[in-house]
Structures are given as structure tokens and as C-alpha cells.
Amino acid sequence: MLLIVLVLLLAIVLGGVGFVVHALWWIALAVLVLWILGFVFASGGRGGGRWYRW
Template structure:
């Protein structure tokens, strides 16, 4: 009985981790697209070195 509970607990933990990793991949993809769009739209600026961020 304890073994079944441990296996189910492990499955829940790994399933939750898999969902979190999948969600993080989509967030990373959205940030990458925004970053590339920032470079595309800020490329024409002369003052400030063409950077759209401060650092």
C-alpha cells in the first residue's frame, strides 16, 4: 500500500514538473520573440546606440 502511494506521489510530482517545464518553454519563446521584435524596431535609431534597453 505504501509503495502504491509513493508511486502515485512520484507520478504527480513528475507530471507537475513536466507541465511547469512545458509552460516555461512557451514563456521563453514569447520573450525571445519580443526581444527580436525590439531589435527589429529599434534598429533605425541613431541616438543611444540602437539599444532599446538601458543596460
């Protein structure tokens, strides 16, 4: 019985980790798209092609 509970807990933990990693990939993709769009839209204005203010 204890073995079944441990296997179920392991499956739940690994399933949760898999979901979090999948969500992080989508967030990383969205940040990458925003970063590329920042370069594309800033290249035409404000001298030097810098889109950041630092």
C-alpha cells in the same frame, strides 16, 4: 499499499514538474520573440540602434 501510494505521489510530482517545464519553455519563447522585435523596431529610430535606455 504504501508502495502504490508512493508510486502515485511520484507520478503526480513528475507530472507537475513536466507541466512547469513545458510552461517555462513557452514563456522563454515569448520573451525571445519580444527581444528580437525590440531589435527590429529600434534599428530604424533613435540613433545607434539601441532600444534600451541604460
